[in-house]
Amino acid sequence: MELPVKPLELIVAPPAYHMVGDGFRVHNFIPSVYRLDMHRMDPFIMMDYNSKFLFPPSPQQRGVGVHPHRGFETVTLAYHGRVAHHDSAGNSGIIGEGEVQWMTAASGVLHKEYHEKSFSESGGYFQMVQLWVNLPAKDKMSPPKYQAITRADIQPIILDEQGSRLELVAGFYKDQKGPASTFTPVHISTAYLKQNGELSMQFPAHYTVCVVAIEGEVVVNTEDVLPQDHLGLFQNQGESFTLQAKADAAILILAGEPIKEPIAAHGPFVMNTRAELVQAFNDFNAGLFGELAD
Numbered sequence: 001m002e003l004p005v006k007p008l009e010l011i012v013a014p015p016a017y018h019m020v021g022d023g024f025r026v027h028n029f030i031p032s033v034y035r036l037d038m039h040r041m042d043p044f045i046m047m048d049y050n051s052k053f054l055f056p057p058s059p060q061q062r063g064v065g066v067h068p069h070r071g072f073e074t075v076t077l078a079y080h081g082r083v084a085h086h087d088s089a090g091n092s093g094i095i096g097e098g099e100v101q102w103m104t105a106a107s108g109v110l111h112k113e114y115h116e117k118s119f120s121e122s123g124g125y126f127q128m129v130q131l132w133v134n135l136p137a138k139d140k141m142s143p144p145k146y147q148a149i150t151r152a153d154i155q156p157i158i159l160d161e162q163g164s165r166l167e168l169v170a171g172f173y174k175d176q177k178g179p180a181s182t183f184t185p186v187h188i189s190t191a192y193l194k195q196n197g198e199l200s201m202q203f204p205a206h207y208t209v210c211v212v213a214i215e216g217e218v219v220v221n222t223e224d225v226l227p228q229d230h231l232g233l234f235q236n237q238g239e240s241f242t243l244q245a246k247a248d249a250a251i252l253i254l255a256g257e258p259i260k261e262p263i264a265a266h267g268p269f270v271m272n273t274r275a276e277l278v279q280a281f282n283d284f285n286a287g288l289f290g291e292l293a294d
């Protein structure tokens, strides 16, 4: 049976970049772009995209120093370069090309995010996406945790004889499940399509769904070209869409069931009410997020 087509709602060019610390040169798609606010993109409440950029060698590790988070998860996908992470819950890790850091801040952590030491020293191409995935109210104050999702965890799903593949991080593709554990239904994958490669994806009509052209461009639903570094947002109706690559391309695919709860957000804290936000600042100032050395 043919599922109804999920139409594109809009294509968004990458907004002007800004620096996060000295290591992340990012285009903020969510929530700063008009029409990509936290409510529209629920459960994806933030997306920073570091388009492919050549960092020169640096004796100091580039990155962003110790800072807090509460109420959500930070998900960092590395496409080029290597990222290191340390947090006050005692977790740390280094991820490289095609790997993912999934940090559940939940009740609160301090963390720092850097270019991995030898990558900083040698310099090189750096490209990554950081997402904040919201947590439902019942999980916002659960204990922090950390998932390092490495090459060994991500078994590429082969899509065609040319070698197009889907690297599934979270959620499902047909009957296959990605390695990340999530609190609400979320799908995150990257499709690496070879020339003339094609992929059809299905999600429930009410899910929030978007794609980002990480490398190359793709044709969406046989009609619209999504250029490199652009985001394509789908309507919350219809269930099935297609991606076709005229030349080799890599496409990030995000889909999630909206949590549909009130959002009270300020800086690194995303809660449900203003009182919880004030509490987050008070707890942070009282040192309740733990300790982490610079």
Ligand code: MN
Pocket: 067, 069, 074, 111, 113
């Ligand atoms: Mn952070």
